[in-house]
Amino acid sequence: MNNRQLSYLIKSREFYKNELLENIMPFWLEHGLDKTNGGVYTCLNRDGSLMDSTKSVWFQGRYAYVCAYAYNHIEKNPLWLAASKSCIDFIEKHCFDTDGHMFFSVSAEGKPIRKRRYVFSETFAAIGMAEYAKAIGDAPYANKALEIFRNIRRMLSTPGFLEPKSFIPCKGHSTTMILVNVALVLMQVCDDPVLKEQIEESIFEIEHSFLHPEYKCILECVNPDGSLIDTCEGRTINPGHGIETAWFLINAGERLGNRTYVDLGLKIFDWQFDWGWDKEYGGIINFRDCKGLPNQDYSQDMKFWWPQCEAIIASLYAYKVTGDDRYLKIHKEVNEWAIKHLKDQQFGEWFGYLHRDGSVAQPAKGNLFKGPFHIPRMLTEAYLLCNQIISK
Amino acid sequence: MNNRQLSYLIKSREFYKNELLENIMPFWLEHGLDKTNGGVYTCLNRDGSLMDSTKSVWFQGRYAYVCAYAYNHIEKNPLWLAASKSCIDFIEKHCFDTDGHMFFSVSAEGKPIRKRRYVFSETFAAIGMAEYAKAIGDAPYANKALEIFRNIRRMLSTPGFLEPKSFIPCKGHSTTMILVNVALVLMQVCDDPVLKEQIEESIFEIEHSFLHPEYKCILECVNPDGSLIDTCEGRTINPGHGIETAWFLINAGERLGNRTYVDLGLKIFDWQFDWGWDKEYGGIINFRDCKGLPNQDYSQDMKFWWPQCEAIIASLYAYKVTGDDRYLKIHKEVNEWAIKHLKDQQFGEWFGYLHRDGSVAQPAKGNLFKGPFHIPRMLTEAYLLCNQIISK
Numbered sequence: 001m002n003n004r005q006l007s008y009l010i011k012s013r014e015f016y017k018n019e020l021l022e023n024i025m026p027f028w029l030e031h032g033l034d035k036t037n038g039g040v041y042t043c044l045n046r047d048g049s050l051m052d053s054t055k056s057v058w059f060q061g062r063y064a065y066v067c068a069y070a071y072n073h074i075e076k077n078p079l080w081l082a083a084s085k086s087c088i089d090f091i092e093k094h095c096f097d098t099d100g101h102m103f104f105s106v107s108a109e110g111k112p113i114r115k116r117r118y119v120f121s122e123t124f125a126a127i128g129m130a131e132y133a134k135a136i137g138d139a140p141y142a143n144k145a146l147e148i149f150r151n152i153r154r155m156l157s158t159p160g161f162l163e164p165k166s167f168i169p170c171k172g173h174s175t176t177m178i179l180v181n182v183a184l185v186l187m188q189v190c191d192d193p194v195l196k197e198q199i200e201e202s203i204f205e206i207e208h209s210f211l212h213p214e215y216k217c218i219l220e221c222v223n224p225d226g227s228l229i230d231t232c233e234g235r236t237i238n239p240g241h242g243i244e245t246a247w248f249l250i251n252a253g254e255r256l257g258n259r260t261y262v263d264l265g266l267k268i269f270d271w272q273f274d275w276g277w278d279k280e281y282g283g284i285i286n287f288r289d290c291k292g293l294p295n296q297d298y299s300q301d302m303k304f305w306w307p308q309c310e311a312i313i314a315s316l317y318a319y320k321v322t323g324d325d326r327y328l329k330i331h332k333e334v335n336e337w338a339i340k341h342l343k344d345q346q347f348g349e350w351f352g353y354l355h356r357d358g359s360v361a362q363p364a365k366g367n368l369f370k371g372p373f374h375i376p377r378m379l380t381e382a383y384l385l386c387n388q389i390i391s392k
Numbered sequence: 393m394n395n396r397q398l399s400y401l402i403k404s405r406e407f408y409k410n411e412l413l414e415n416i417m418p419f420w421l422e423h424g425l426d427k428t429n430g431g432v433y434t435c436l437n438r439d440g441s442l443m444d445s446t447k448s449v450w451f452q453g454r455y456a457y458v459c460a461y462a463y464n465h466i467e468k469n470p471l472w473l474a475a476s477k478s479c480i481d482f483i484e485k486h487c488f489d490t491d492g493h494m495f496f497s498v499s500a501e502g503k504p505i506r507k508r509r510y511v512f513s514e515t516f517a518a519i520g521m522a523e524y525a526k527a528i529g530d531a532p533y534a535n536k537a538l539e540i541f542r543n544i545r546r547m548l549s550t551p552g553f554l555e556p557k558s559f560i561p562c563k564g565h566s567t568t569m570i571l572v573n574v575a576l577v578l579m580q581v582c583d584d585p586v587l588k589e590q591i592e593e594s595i596f597e598i599e600h601s602f603l604h605p606e607y608k609c610i611l612e613c614v615n616p617d618g619s620l621i622d623t624c625e626g627r628t629i630n631p632g633h634g635i636e637t638a639w640f641l642i643n644a645g646e647r648l649g650n651r652t653y654v655d656l657g658l659k660i661f662d663w664q665f666d667w668g669w670d671k672e673y674g675g676i677i678n679f680r681d682c683k684g685l686p687n688q689d690y691s692q693d694m695k696f697w698w699p700q701c702e703a704i705i706a707s708l709y710a711y712k713v714t715g716d717d718r719y720l721k722i723h724k725e726v727n728e729w730a731i732k733h734l735k736d737q738q739f740g741e742w743f744g745y746l747h748r749d750g751s752v753a754q755p756a757k758g759n760l761f762k763g764p765f766h767i768p769r770m771l772t773e774a775y776l777l778c779n780q781i782i783s784k
Contacts, residue, residue: 043624043688051685052623112559167504231444232435232759293443294754296435298691298745301753353690355747361693362686367624 005328006390012335013386019343020074020379027349027365028063028372033083037109039090040083042371046363047347053108054368057095057121060087062373064128065185068135070380084132088141091125100151101161105368117162119152123178126152127185134189142189149186150194152179170229173210173220176202177245180252187255199252206245207264215290216271218242232296237288239276240307242268247314247381250321262321269314273330276307281357282337284311302361303354305370308338309378316385320392350375397720398782404727405778411735412466412771419741419757420455420764425475429501431482432475434763438755439739445500446760449487449513452479454765456520457577460527462772476524480533483517492543493553497760509554511544515570518544519577526581534581541578542586544571562621565602565612568594569637572644579647591644598637599656607682608663610634624688629680631668632699634660639706642713654713661706665722668699673749674729676703694753695746697762700730701770708777712784742767 001009031048032040034055040063043052064087067080094110095102102121105113126148133141155161156175180202183195209226210218217237223229246269253261276284284307287300294300315331318324341358342350344365352370353361364370393401423440424432426447432455435444456479459472486502487494494513497505518540525533547553548567572594575587601618602610609629615621638661645653668676676699679692686692707723710716733750734742736757744762745753756762 045685054623114558166506231446293437294756296754296756296759298694298753302690361690362688364686364688367688 001323001389001392005325008328008332009386009390013383013390015339016379016383016386017074020070020376020383023343023348024350024372024376024379025067025070025077025080028376029079029083032063032366032372033086034090034108037090038086038093039110040087040372041108042366042368044365046344046365048349048365051364052367054113055090055106055108055110056368056371057091057103057105058124058368059371059373060091060095061121061124061126061128062371064088064091065124065131066372066376066380068128068131070376071135072131073380073384081132081135084128084135088129088132091128095121095125101155117165119155119162119175120178122148122152122155123182126182130186130189139189142186145186146190146192149182149190149198152182153194153198168229169224170221170234171205171209171224171226173206173218173222173241173245176205176210177241177248180206180245180248184248184252184255196256199256203249203252203261203264206249206268211264211268212290217275217288217290218245218268218272219290228290232289232293235289235291235293236295236297237272237275237290238286239272239288240284240286240304240310242272243276243284243307243314244310246272247310247317250314250317254321266318266322269318273311273315276311277330277334278303278356282333283341283354283356283358284308284334285356301356303341303356303358305338305342305350305352305354306374308334308342309374312338313378313381313385316382316389320385320389393715393781393784397717400720400724401778401782405775405782407731408771408775408778409466412462412768412775415735415740416742416764416768416771417459417462417469417472420768421471421475424455424758424764425478426482426500429482430478430485431502432479432764433500434758434760436757438736438757440741440757443756444759446505447482447498447500447502448760448763449483449495449497450516450760451763451765452483452487453513453516453518453520454763456480456483457516457523458764458768458772460520460523462768463527464523465772465776473524473527476520476527480521480524483520487513487517493547509557511547511554511567512570514540514544514547515574518574522578522581531581534578537578538582538584541574541582541590544574545586545590560621561616562613562626563597563601563616563618565598565610565614565633565637568597568602569633569640572598572637572640576640576644576647588648591648595641595644595653595656598641598660603656603660604682609667609680609682610637610660610664611682620682624681624685627681627683627685628687628689629664629667629682630678631664631680632676632678632696632702634664635668635676635699635706636702638664639702639709642706642709646713658710658714661710665703665707668703669726670695670748674725675733675746675748675750676700676726677748693748695733695748695750697730697734697742697744697746698766700726700734701766704730705770705773705777708774708781712777712781 042059045051064084067084071080103112104116126145129141130145183198187195246265249261249265275288278285283303286302287295287297289295311334315327319327349365351360434451437443456476459476463472495504496508518537521533522537575590579587638657641653641657667680670677675695678694679687679689681687703726707719711719741757743752
């Protein structure tokens with residue numbers, strides 16, 4: 001690392017911390033946190049005003065996680081800890097159905113609105129509780145997280161519990177990859193062999209089913225034997241999603257001392273970045289087709305906030321474990337593009353939905369899918385990564 | 393009508409007929425029709441090549457309808473009649489589940505892929521069979537259409553048959569409005585009071601539940617009492633959808649001799665066009681929020697093919713029944729914008745997905761939602777409307 005690189009990393013580290021402390025965390029504490037019913041609202045307009053009081057169950061867990069994560073690594077801010085606890089209490093009071101499966105959305109007061117055929121509400125509740133348990137050194141919350149984790153595995157392995165959308169059986173990358181991250185978060189506070197088992201199972205699946213060397217990409221949905229489903233949906237590459245997987249694997253490799261996971265993560269990052277980076281306009285594009293056909297998702301050529309965040313994290317991880325300048329160059333490119341186009345200089349927080357050319361498609365700060373998760377997680381992760389690289 | 397207007401209508405009439413005969417119908421007969429298994433493929437790339445052999449059940453009925461409709465009104469082309477029959481046979485052989493509810497998508501050979509919690513597959517099968525029955529003067533197909541229609545009413549009125557997506561009960565505009573059109577198509581060949589009853593019921597609901605004078609719009613999803621659901625989804629206006637409703641109502645008013653339906657249709661057209669027409673770039677935009685907040689659908693500022701088609705039809709209907717020059721001016725504006733941006737001069741057929749500025753977002757000619765329906769229906773309707781206006 002030369003001096004120019006060092007000073008770039010020092011400046012970046014400061015930016016991430018300041019952005020978290022001065023912009024993102026205050027925005028959601030002020031506008032998102034529900035002081036009446038507990039939990040967090042995410043459907044906020046550009047200026048933070050509430051557009052819709054529907055509560056995303058994903059975000060109760062995600063915000064619980066992010067607040068505790070920032071508390072554990074950035075600053076012992078009691079407001080963050082209280083916000084985390086508020087979301088966890090809301091989850092426990094309102095977000096579980098009688099069959100143990102969680103809702104997808106509930107009203108401001110916690111009345112069920114929608115339930116979906118997935119376990120993402122559960123994965124986010126689990127990481128929220130585990131990171132909170134770490135913050136307060138509390139075993140009961142760690143046990144609750146582990147119980148949710150075991151329940152996820154039970155739901156996924158019970159035929160018919162989660163009614164499939166299609167008559168044609170298929171396997172999804174989303175659930176597989178997220179469980180790597182969930183297990184890693186839980187490992188901090190839970191000592192149970194099921195967590196390492198899950199990581200090994202998931203990474204085996206990623207390598208042998210979802211990674212397709214013939215297209216140099218991760219596919220989101222494959223046949224049960226891992227082969228390509230040759231439809232518009234089956235050929236879909238979600239570059240940002242695989243980039244997120246890449247840093248989950250590098251992280252798993254570091255934590256478990258397994259170099260093959262790190263190498264797999266690096267390969268996935270290289271391939272997915274290649275599919276995702278838009279050489280004409282910059283930014284990570286939403287979707288591609290592995291055979292180069294026109295992807296049929298309406299938002300295929302848009303640039304969403306979260307793939308940019310994942311690429312910022314993954315490129316720093318890749319630089320940290322390889323020292324290869326190429327990754328720092330990629331990091332700089334993505335980072336600059338993201339800040340330039342996503343950060344709202346006028347009302348704070350970041351935009352979520354950009355056109356291909358980087359112009360803002362609509363300026364709301366949140367909805368049921370955007371809220372306080374990818375951006376503050378990225379700012380915290382990136383701060384820590386810069387720190388680790390600088391201290392080496 | 394002055395001479396300039398007359399010559400515009402004569403020229404337009406010719407364009408619609410030629411476009412149907414020389415471009416749209418040959419494209420789908422050549423590339424879409426499945427000569428091996430019967431039925432129609434819709435997932436075609438820009439040049440007509442097959443990208444995905446999944447068959448949309450909606451389109452089996454829609455193409456059956458469009459081919460028979462063109463046969464009945466444009467030209468007695470036996471290939472069109474055979475294509476219509478091919479889709480109807482495919483539907484009868486492969487598209488019904490054992491509970492009488494139809495699938496949403498099936499494989500090339502007709503194996504079920506997905507089933508959804510709606511009755512749109514049924515509505516399109518019904519109009520396909522009814523229009524085909526008209527073409528060949530056949531009572532059994534008319535009876536089959538009526539049987540499907542009765543089954544739709546049974547499924548909609550049986551609590552729990554179509555599992556709701558939400559725990560909060562709500563009413564949808566889509567099903568309500570489409571049944572006006574379905575009943576009108578069936579009335580040509582079926583003599584049953586349930587059809588008129590359906591039209592009256594639907595139009596009552598449109599006027600008293602979905603039409604919201606305080607926002608001058610049609611809302612897509614409302615509370616059971618017709619009041620606004622004040623969420624991002626509840627506030628969503630789909631301008632093109634209401635414009636389609638507008639011409640269904642004008643058509644119903646003409647067919648049933650009910651001037652109040654015509655007037656309601658005109659009011660809805662005026663309001664929806666006002667929400668939908670993009671004064672900056674032209675074209676009908678996908679979505680708006682009735683309170684002017686940022687709409688959260690990812691495609692909110694895109695211009696899809698079908699709202700333009702519906703506006704071309706509706707403005708001609710409005711001009712026909714009022715003689716008001718304003719509607720002919722609107723027609724000209726929409727028509728020119730649509731042809732300029734949607735028609736593919738190089739490979740034939742029309743593009744489906746444009747950015748707000750009219751540039752092509754992705755060039756495929758079809759998927760599970762775009763296929764031979766809105767464009768050929770529009771070309772036939774618009775040809776007939778020009779004819780009627782000219783002959784007056």
